[in-house]
Amino acid sequence: MVTNMKENKKAKFNIIDALFILIVLAVIAGAVYFFFFRQSANGAGSEKTAIVYTVEAREVDSDVKIAINAGDAVVDSFSLKTIGYVKEVKTEESRYTGTDKTTGQKVISVDPTMQTVVITVEADADAENGYYEVGGYRIGVGEQINLRMKGFNGIGYCTALWEE
Amino acid sequence: MNNQNNAKKKKLPFNVIDILIVLIIIALGFGAIARTKLRSSTADAQNVKAVITFKMSDVSKESADKIKVGTVLYQNTDSRLIGTVISADEPVLYEEYIEGEDGKLVLSTYNGEDENADAIQNARYSKTFAVECYGSDTAGAYSIGGVRYVAPNALLDLISLDSEFSATILSIEIKN
Numbered sequence: 001m002v003t004n005m006k007e008n009k010k011a012k013f014n015i016i017d018a019l020f021i022l023i024v025l026a027v028i029a030g031a032v033y034f035f036f037f038r039q040s041a042n043g044a045g046s047e048k049t050a051i052v053y054t055v056e057a058r059e060v061d062s063d064v065k066i067a068i069n070a071g072d073a074v075v076d077s078f079s080l081k082t083i084g085y086v087k088e089v090k091t092e093e094s095r096y097t098g099t100d101k102t103t104g105q106k107v108i109s110v111d112p113t114m115q116t117v118v119i120t121v122e123a124d125a126d127a128e129n130g131y132y133e134v135g136g137y138r139i140g141v142g143e144q145i146n147l148r149m150k151g152f153n154g155i156g157y158c159t160a161l162w163e164e
Numbered sequence: 165m166n167n168q169n170n171a172k173k174k175k176l177p178f179n180v181i182d183i184l185i186v187l188i189i190i191a192l193g194f195g196a197i198a199r200t201k202l203r204s205s206t207a208d209a210q211n212v213k214a215v216i217t218f219k220m221s222d223v224s225k226e227s228a229d230k231i232k233v234g235t236v237l238y239q240n241t242d243s244r245l246i247g248t249v250i251s252a253d254e255p256v257l258y259e260e261y262i263e264g265e266d267g268k269l270v271l272s273t274y275n276g277e278d279e280n281a282d283a284i285q286n287a288r289y290s291k292t293f294a295v296e297c298y299g300s301d302t303a304g305a306y307s308i309g310g311v312r313y314v315a316p317n318a319l320l321d322l323i324s325l326d327s328e329f330s331a332t333i334l335s336i337e338i339k340n
Contacts, residue, residue, distance in 0.1 A: 017180060017181055020181065020184070021180060021184070024184055024188075057317075060317055061219065061221075061317070061332055061334070063219055063292070063334050064316050064317045064332065064333075064334050064335075065316055065334060065335040066316060066317075067315075067316055067335070067336070073303075073304060075304065096261070096263070096269050098263040098264075098266075098267030098268060098269065099263075099267045100265075100266050100267040101265050101266070101267070102265070102266070105267070106267070107266065107267030107268055109267075109268040109269045110269070111261050111269055112261070113259055113260070113261060148305075148313065148315070149315060150303070150304055150305050150306065150315060151315060151316060152315055152316055152317055153313075153314075153315035153316070153317050153318040153333075154317045154318075
């Protein structure tokens, strides 16, 4: 009789065990989602638009040796997400806009201690939300771009954008 | 007798909790192996030598003179080792272009021959120096010690035994 009761007790459904199993299953499901489905949830499966945009980093010390190459990944410093690949890079003289104190006219002159770095970037963007988005990062003219590249680190601004 | 049979039927041939525990132990084992492999590969990657050229600007002569061959540099924020200075140029007078009356940029600097003792005393300097560093070199970045991302134009806050300053990275030359 006692044996029967014990066996009945053993076979009884245990809520703690069930919760434990549910938690383990949830963790496994979370891991599967994280590794296999997250990217498509972010829009990787949606249709992409090929865009090209330019980023200008101004007032870079002229002694800095820019080591950017075509094909290099352009990564956002904060999110560490790739926001495109370098198509072309060039350096220009750094121009300064001053004001003539007598006439009030705007005057442009060159600062020989500085250079401007212009990077042309190509990327596949999502336009579903009404604006171009690459790796979850909004790209638009006037937008600040925080560049984290192997050959350059700095802040630039998007100065032009077009669809390819 | 009937109750006994029902109990036996309900009882699973294995204990779910035991199996879960075994699975967790196996997963932890795999995790430990993966981590060990990752760590050893990271350790190898951290041995990549690089010579990083820095430029400190708009500093006093005293600050510039603190940086010489053999000076060990650390990152100011977390005292992480950056590297050892292997060469250092003589400091040069700091050049700055400022807006003139006509709106154009004009060079503003100490000429170094100024007889005004105060002006010389307060002169500002720039200095370029090279630091030998060890870190990881990947397709995406060179990282000092495998953790501190660096690239040309990055501004680092540095400290040595007896000085503190900021310096811009001019170039990174991978040595091996």
